[in-house]
Amino acid sequence: MTDMLLLDDSEPFDAPSPAVKLGKRPSRNRSPRAVRYVFRFLVVGYLFMVVAWPVSLVAKQTFAHGLSSIREALDDPLVTSALRLTAYVSVVAVIINLVFGVGMSLILVRRRFPGRRILSALIDLPLSVSPVVVGLALVLTYNRRDGFFGKTLEAHGYKILFANPGIIMATVFVSLPLMIREIVPVLEEIGTDQEQAARSLGASPMQTFRRITLPSIKWAVVYGVVLSLARALGEFGAVKIVAGNVAGKTQTATLIVEQTYQDFHQDTAYATSFMLAFVAVACIVVVTIIRPKEHV
Amino acid sequence: MTVASFDDATTTTSARANRPAGGSSRKRRAPRTGALTLGSGLGLGVGMIWFSLLVLIPLTAVVVKAQAGGWDAYWKTITNPQTWAAIKLTVEQSLIVTLVNVVMGTLIAWVLVRDDFFGKRALEVVIDVPFALPTIVAGLVLLSLYGPRSPIGINVANTEKAVFLALAFVTVPFVVRTVQPVLEQLDLEAEEAALSLGASKFTTFRRIVLPSLAPAIGAGAALSFARAISEYGSLVLLSGNLALRTEVTSVRILTYIENGNTASASAVASTLLLISLAVIVLVDIAQRRIARRD
Amino acid sequence: MSIEVRNVNKKFGDFVALDDVSVNIPTGQLTALLGPSGGGKSTLLRIIAGLEFADTGLVEIEGQDVTHLPPQKRNVGFVFQHYAAFKHMSVARNVAFGIEIRKRPKAEVKARVAELLALVHLTQFADRLPGQLSGGQRQRMALARALAVEPTVLLLDEPFGALDSKVRKELRDWLRRLHDEVSVTTVLVTHDQDEALEVADEIVVINDGRIEQIGTPDQLYDAPANEFVMGFLGPVTRLRGQLVRPHDLEMFAADPGGSAVGTITRVNRVGFEVRVELTAGDEAVLVTMTRTHYHALGLDVGATAWVRPAAGAPTVGNPARNPVADPISEPVPG
Numbered sequence: 001m002t003d004m005l006l007l008d009d010s011e012p013f014d015a016p017s018p019a020v021k022l023g024k025r026p027s028r029n030r031s032p033r034a035v036r037y038v039f040r041f042l043v044v045g046y047l048f049m050v051v052a053w054p055v056s057l058v059a060k061q062t063f064a065h066g067l068s069s070i071r072e073a074l075d076d077p078l079v080t081s082a083l084r085l086t087a088y089v090s091v092v093a094v095i096i097n098l099v100f101g102v103g104m105s106l107i108l109v110r111r112r113f114p115g116r117r118i119l120s121a122l123i124d125l126p127l128s129v130s131p132v133v134v135g136l137a138l139v140l141t142y143n144r145r146d147g148f149f150g151k152t153l154e155a156h157g158y159k160i161l162f163a164n165p166g167i168i169m170a171t172v173f174v175s176l177p178l179m180i181r182e183i184v185p186v187l188e189e190i191g192t193d194q195e196q197a198a199r200s201l202g203a204s205p206m207q208t209f210r211r212i213t214l215p216s217i218k219w220a221v222v223y224g225v226v227l228s229l230a231r232a233l234g235e236f237g238a239v240k241i242v243a244g245n246v247a248g249k250t251q252t253a254t255l256i257v258e259q260t261y262q263d264f265h266q267d268t269a270y271a272t273s274f275m276l277a278f279v280a281v282a283c284i285v286v287v288t289i290i291r292p293k294e295h296v
Numbered sequence: 297m298t299v300a301s302f303d304d305a306t307t308t309t310s311a312r313a314n315r316p317a318g319g320s321s322r323k324r325r326a327p328r329t330g331a332l333t334l335g336s337g338l339g340l341g342v343g344m345i346w347f348s349l350l351v352l353i354p355l356t357a358v359v360v361k362a363q364a365g366g367w368d369a370y371w372k373t374i375t376n377p378q379t380w381a382a383i384k385l386t387v388e389q390s391l392i393v394t395l396v397n398v399v400m401g402t403l404i405a406w407v408l409v410r411d412d413f414f415g416k417r418a419l420e421v422v423i424d425v426p427f428a429l430p431t432i433v434a435g436l437v438l439l440s441l442y443g444p445r446s447p448i449g450i451n452v453a454n455t456e457k458a459v460f461l462a463l464a465f466v467t468v469p470f471v472v473r474t475v476q477p478v479l480e481q482l483d484l485e486a487e488e489a490a491l492s493l494g495a496s497k498f499t500t501f502r503r504i505v506l507p508s509l510a511p512a513i514g515a516g517a518a519l520s521f522a523r524a525i526s527e528y529g530s531l532v533l534l535s536g537n538l539a540l541r542t543e544v545t546s547v548r549i550l551t552y553i554e555n556g557n558t559a560s561a562s563a564v565a566s567t568l569l570l571i572s573l574a575v576i577v578l579v580d581i582a583q584r585r586i587a588r589r590d
Numbered sequence: 591m592s593i594e595v596r597n598v599n600k601k602f603g604d605f606v607a608l609d610d611v612s613v614n615i616p617t618g619q620l621t622a623l624l625g626p627s628g629g630g631k632s633t634l635l636r637i638i639a640g641l642e643f644a645d646t647g648l649v650e651i652e653g654q655d656v657t658h659l660p661p662q663k664r665n666v667g668f669v670f671q672h673y674a675a676f677k678h679m680s681v682a683r684n685v686a687f688g689i690e691i692r693k694r695p696k697a698e699v700k701a702r703v704a705e706l707l708a709l710v711h712l713t714q715f716a717d718r719l720p721g722q723l724s725g726g727q728r729q730r731m732a733l734a735r736a737l738a739v740e741p742t743v744l745l746l747d748e749p750f751g752a753l754d755s756k757v758r759k760e761l762r763d764w765l766r767r768l769h770d771e772v773s774v775t776t777v778l779v780t781h782d783q784d785e786a787l788e789v790a791d792e793i794v795v796i797n798d799g800r801i802e803q804i805g806t807p808d809q810l811y812d813a814p815a816n817e818f819v820m821g822f823l824g825p826v827t828r829l830r831g832q833l834v835r836p837h838d839l840e841m842f843a844a845d846p847g848g849s850a851v852g853t854i855t856r857v858n859r860v861g862f863e864v865r866v867e868l869t870a871g872d873e874a875v876l877v878t879m880t881r882t883h884y885h886a887l888g889l890d891v892g893a894t895a896w897v898r899p900a901a902g903a904p905t906v907g908n909p910a911r912n913p914v915a916d917p918i919s920e921p922v923p924g
Binding site: 031032035036039040042043044046047050051052053054055057058061100103104106107110111112113119122123125126127128129130131132133134135136137138139140141142148149169172173176205227230231233234235236237240241253254257258261262269270273276277280281283284285288 | 417440464546
């Protein structure tokens with residue numbers, strides 16, 4: 001009652017953050033107009049020459065004769081079986097990465113155990129390993145002549161190399177850190193307050209995860225899935241070494257691109273490339289559009 | 297001279313509770329975390345087995361294989377003229393590309409954060425394309441603009457420039473994406489303070505902005521170098537893989553593998569791993585130096 | 591006149607931040623720009639500093655037209671609410687920054703920095719990084735850094751806004767004494783009326799991009815130009831349509847003549863002060879008095895009481911014979 005009678009002149013002392021101020025004052029800290037235009041020109045020019053123009057040319061080459069190259073490519077049983085294999089391998093790899101990524105992120109952020117920091121550094125390792133080295137590493141370990149595990153597995157009738165398991169392993173290897181790199185920072189940022197509140201209200205660990213944790217890391221997971229998927233669809237070097245490149249059996253879409261290009265079936269190469277590029281770019285565009293700016 | 301006496305002890309304690317939120321103090325506040333429970337321990341175990349089978353043991357196998365023939369065999373492989381030329385070319389071009397990325401990546405991040413114009417969001421997508429595009433497609437893509445059928449009459453296929461171009465393409469996002477978030481979080485008022493103290497725009501950038509960005513630029517550069525040095529897919533169609541001229545290390549390793557010479561392949565592969573590691577450590581040291589310099 | 595602002599207009603998109611503002615800020619004094627958040631006071635300060643440019647109008651500092659001059663050529667010291675510390679530099683390097691930019695000899699820089707650090711009591715923290723200081727210490731560092739360039743004017747934008755109330759009060763006292771010693775022309779932006787009343791020689795009240803009143807703290811408090819100024823500088827209540835301060839109202843148990851009559855609806859004691867609410871006609875009136883005074887009256891909830899403004903009490907607004915149904919003042923926006 002008293003408060004209503006008094007003119008309320010007290011106000012909370014939280015001034016708008018610099019970011020909010022920036023939004024309100026678009027003129028803040030801007031470079032002079034001329035400098036801005038030069039920078040803009042350099043950036044747009046560089047990205048146009050190195051990325052945008054070349055990429056758009058693939059679409060142009062593909063549709064130079066209307067839809068005929070795409071149709072031709074899709075009529076080729078080798079191409080369709082390669083696309084099917086790529087789709088299958090990518091989906092399996094993404095699912096494995098999803099389970100491993102979410103689980104590992106939770107353990108790395110929420111648990112303390114000896115070796116945690118080393119593990120979290122090691123998990124980034126696959127990003128800086130050449131795909132060729134990945135292939136070599138898997139070959140050395142799983143080949144049936146003298147591989148660490150290859151001999152035993154072969155004896156029990158399991159075939160890793162030159163078969164789907166090898167292709168999947170190579171694909172998972174190269175895309176392994178992507179999911180974790182997206183989820184870990186978000187988990188660190190949100191802290192455990194909400195989870196503890198949920199627990200105190202009687203939620204079971206499973207309920208807490210499903211109703212509190214999962215919604216907050218949703219966008220990180222989505223982004224991780226998209227990046228993994230794009231990486232999985234496009235893996236080339238590692239797969240080339242472990243797959244054996246048997247046409248119609250272990251030949252993935254990227255391997256078909258190389259082979260058809262080198263065999264002077266350039267239309268098929270461009271058409272297949274276009275389909276792969278289309279999916280990759282579509283993934284990025286969709287995520288850029290649907291991801292909220294502040295994704296927590 | 298003394299104007300007022302200060303009880304610094306009080307000031308410190310009372311202000312501690314009042315640190316601006318969102319700063320490092322908040323992030324460093326350790327979330328209450330527990331030791332391993334039965335469930336999470338089991339999860340960690342399964343995860344570690346999978347990670348070991350997939351990554352750790354195979355990579356160890358490469359290093360073990362490289363050492364199997366002894367130092368002499370290793371040295372002989374590396375100093376083979378063709379292999380040495382490949383390593384030299386790869387490292388040189390990766391360094392040049394990383395340098396270009398440091399400048400262009402920072403500039404791109406700057407424009408994305410500080411400028412606003414029609415089509416900026418499209419630019420965001422363009423930056424991510426090289427990351428998402430299959431590498432073999434990346435090579436084909438570059439070939440269509442800078443190859444023998446170039447619509448602008450620039451043909452770099454099968455030259456050193458092709459190696460540079462391919463590496464520049466695939467490493468576009470790294471510096472941009474590490475610098476951008478740091479630039480977004482930067483304290484605009486610190487820059488304004490420098491200006492009001494008489495510093496020019498350029499001095500403000502050099503002395504206030506750049507030191508804050510340096511760690512991010514360094515991290516981006518390290519990622520970019522690691523990626524460039526290990527690149528394979530985008531070079532297959534573009535560089536022609538000419539021995540002593542455009543053959544990069546990855547291609548060299550593959551040749552060894554295809555010839556069944558896994559020992560030599562492992563020797564070169566471990567060299568590659570070693571160089572990556574050395575650069576990452578060097579960049580880390582350099583960053584610490586910069587952070588401590590002022 | 592040290593700072594002269596004439597007919598300044600500033601818009602951010604559709605938002606009018608400053609609407610034809612003119613003000614003179616005298617040399618050597620400490621002037622406060624007081625008003626609610628979003629009222630335009632920070633924008634005015636930033637325009638004086640050159641961190642923002644007026645759409646139209648003129649800014650002069652010490653007779654020099656600086657309207658189009660960039661901040662680095664204005665020789666102003668600016669202190670920000672969130673310190674704007676150069677995080678990668680030590681406290682001493684922060685303070686030295688402006689002097690180094692001016693390419694002074696090393697020995698001079700060193701001596702000046704030492705002098706300033708002593709002035710703000712940070713000598714023993716010279717080699718620390720700003721991150722290792724408390725908020726109050728950081729703000730003192732920022733002040734020393736701004737003073738280092740011997741600015742023509744010192745501009746403080748909510749300098750104590752991010753600090754807790756105890757430190758804020760300490761720094762406020764200290765700033766006043768510092769100003770008495772250094773006596774550089776100082777402009778302080780604040781939304782805290784106590785801060786303005788306590789430290790400023792002169793206060794400029796700004797609201798909605800317009801200047802409401804300019805005057806000394808006493809002038810503003812005793813003769814507010816309008817309801818906004820009166821309401822912003824302290825608690826107010828409404829009696830017979832007029833705005834008046836609750837502690838300027840006298841309450842009686844019997845009719846003393848010329849008073850409004852009402853029924854006490856609520857009594858609330860806060861420390862030494864007693865807040866009495868009564869309903870007089872359609873109005874809810876608040877009266878504050880000391881505990882002793884209240885007990886002497888012998889009144890309680892439900893009793894009839896008479897209220898009138900004390901002799902000479904400032905009031906704003908026209909007395910209404912039939913007060914309107916909505917007596918409760920709108921809170922100040924912000």
